[in-house]
Amino acid sequence: MGLLQIGASILTALLIGALTSAARRAAAVRTRFTQTARTYLLLVFSILAVYWFQPLVPLRSFDFWLPSLTLALVVLTWFITSSGGDRSSSWRAPQNLIALLLIAGLPALIDLSRYFLPEPLFTAAPPPRFILFLFFVIVLAIAIPLISWLSGRFRWVLSAAIVFLIIVLIILKTPALSLQTSVFLRTLMSRSSENASFTDLRWLGFSYIAFRLIHVLRDKQANRLPELSLAEFGTYVVFFPSLAAGPIDRAERFAQDLRKEFALTQDETLLAGQRIAIGLFKKFVIADTLALIALNDLLATQVRTAGWMWVIVYAYTFQIYFDFSGYTDIALGIARLAGINLPENFAAPYLKPNLAQFWNSWHMTLTQWVRNYFFNPFNRWMRGAKSIPAWGMLLIGQVATMALIGLWHGITLNFVLWGIWHGLGLFVQNRWSDFVRTRYPDLQQNRRLQTVLQIGSILVTFHFVALGWVFFALSEPVLSWQVFLKLFNLL
Template sequence: MTLTQIIIFIAVSLLVATVMKDRGRRWALLVLSLLAVFWLQPFSPIRHLDFWLACLTLAATTFTWLVIQTGNAANVENQKTAALLAGLVLLVALLRYLEPICCLTASPPPAFPSVIMALAAMGGVAWLVRRWFSSRRAALAASIAALLLTFIVLKNPAISEQLSAWLRALNGQPIKLASAADLRWLGFSYIAFRLLHVLRDRQTGKPMDLTLREFLTYVLFFPALTAGPIDRSQRFAQDLRQPFRLSEASLSTGGWRLLSGFFKKFVLADSLALIALNEVNAAQVNSSVWTWILTYAYALRIFFDFSGYTDIAIGVGSLVGIRLPENFAQPYLKPNLTAFWNSWHITLAQWFRAYFFNPFTRALRSARRPLPAPLIIFSGQLATMLLIGLWHGITWNFLIWGAWHGVGLFVHNRWSDFLKPRLDPSALPLWKKRLLDTAGALATFHYVTLGWVWFALPNPGASWQVFLRLFGYGN
């Protein structure tokens, strides 16, 4: 989100919180979130793709709700929500013909008849979803598979480029210009994980009693759309359903988080971006000292950028009565890598712990011939961190970054087990405990910072050259 977009969201949120009563507030948050999907979707050089990707976001969310819901899908409120959803899509499409105010999307929407036909097709698919999948288990499995397949396509540069070429050919555009960057789907990583969360919960038998309005607002809540955090559906729904009045306390809390977020993102992170490690300056700098400066700058920049956006999301949410979960808790001050991952991108780590690490290690332990405990821990930590790496993109560097942290977590686990019977921190003098914590924090910070070298650069060769230069072996 740009600074202008954030300021507009804050102003509209304050208006909603001040003017709207509880029911009106809930409907207003839905409308804002739906429109934000179109407004924030980045421009794509493939004709009309920014409009269609926004529509696909709405369709995927609606279809998921049809699969998971346990109540009466055809009740009056859900029908009103579906009508509002279709009406807003048509309204956004009609802006194509209103020259002075066109358009909410990054490029003009497609012709109106095309949008009507697409809506009719989506309605038909929704009807078929309800009729074909007589088995809810099959519907849940198919939905999860579809989301994971889409994720793989979008995160794999080679596949994305091929899809871009196909879409360009379909539109009569030159395929030689095809690029993976053409398929920038706004917030899909976060949207997909919210959808996978409710699908997996439904698979395990947990009831899902959210209305279509509540579910759309949860998945597409505009402050958290582009950079998280990844909230839980039932927790979010509790906040949404509760009566809310904008008080001095909520205004103060939200205001301070917004100020913190603005300072982190637009002052610190954007300033550090000028010298943070990237593909261009990594190839230009020959000094070991300057390479360390670039690497430190990247480590600080990625923290201030990401945590700044989180502060802004939490601040805007608090203005409308939604208490989004915390995502950062001073991660660079933690004394070990395990504590770091309990305080960095907290909601993502919790998601993987709940939906992958715990089931995976449980399955290994309950096997007929279970592996030794250390091997189970190593397998679980490595596999989890590899998946977190691939969540950012299916490239060698993200894979190596995941392995870097997976191995680091296992080493810390073994070291902790080794020290446990030999060293009791509570028995140490306070100065020794602080000294150990400080040494641990410095070691952890540098391990994480060196790991960012894999994260920041596009290929292993470039990263390896930076490592050599950091330790005085480069050119």
């Protein structure tokens, strides 16, 4: 998000919070009504944000079609996960009919605006002809009820939906597949494929959207998904403060915030404003300044001395933290203005004494998601293979999990190496901790030595993480290897 979008999001959240508080103070208005009205308002502005935040895509009208596909996936997932619930989850319930009208009607108005506005208001380029959007809606109106009917009779439909989301993620995250998809789409639209690029399919926030949808689908399979109205579900998936950069909330926790009583008090406004201000300072002052000297492909080839190479590696280490945590602070502050307490994503990660604690405080919602839906099930599956020793299961589980986190950022060798780096680091740290605990049981009784070891552990962990960012920041492993050699005066 840019400053304009952040500013608009702040004003929107303030407006929703103020309206909710005013309605709650009115004696004639019931609490249930204000909660429902707030949910609809959040849904409306989140739908508009899906289109407005979507960056320009070189493929014709895809800055309209990609957000529309996001909303289609939201509706489809809600339909196939709400079957068999109470009346509130039925699409015929009044609140769900209203949500359906909003989800279909707002994009229709955005599309129709091409006929009466000189410039597009919510899309980066003019939207497509309305007849195309109408055809899109008709296809969905036939396909979604059919798939929903199938999901009520065949459990494999939920698994197929998860596989579909994973395939889309793989295509978007793999440069070669993204390029071929762009070539195919350009050919389909009778356009030259010479300018096709793997960056053509920049689908705003899809990494986060896909993980939210997979979370809901997996919880439905495990029979632990609570009943959600379409408005609640849609707002959860495309909530505008967390749309572009997370965090990845849980549906049941998010719904609790929507349903609870909320009044935007002066103290709440002040706390939210402080969080937003801190985030803005982190992102646009510290992170953007550090970006001028942070490690990148160009500087990696230009810097010759070990000292300056350490400087740019340190700069990148802090730049990525202040950039990401800054956006998170902004998102949490904006959400708080609207009465939603999004989960924390960072907790002083660079001050942790070991790698396990680092990953419990860095991008925490992603780590928790991967732990719940990959690491724990994968470990349970490996326990069935009695031929694998305990240390082998630990090694395989940690390396596979961290490699998956790397692949979530992009299916390229540099991200895989970054994930393996952390997976091996977690394994070594676990083995070392067990060795020290059994070999030196009285170590913790020496407070002075414990303090020295704590400081040393923080420094070692920090530098291990900083060196790992070399893989993350650079596009080619060969370049990363050259940086490592320069860091230690070997090149």
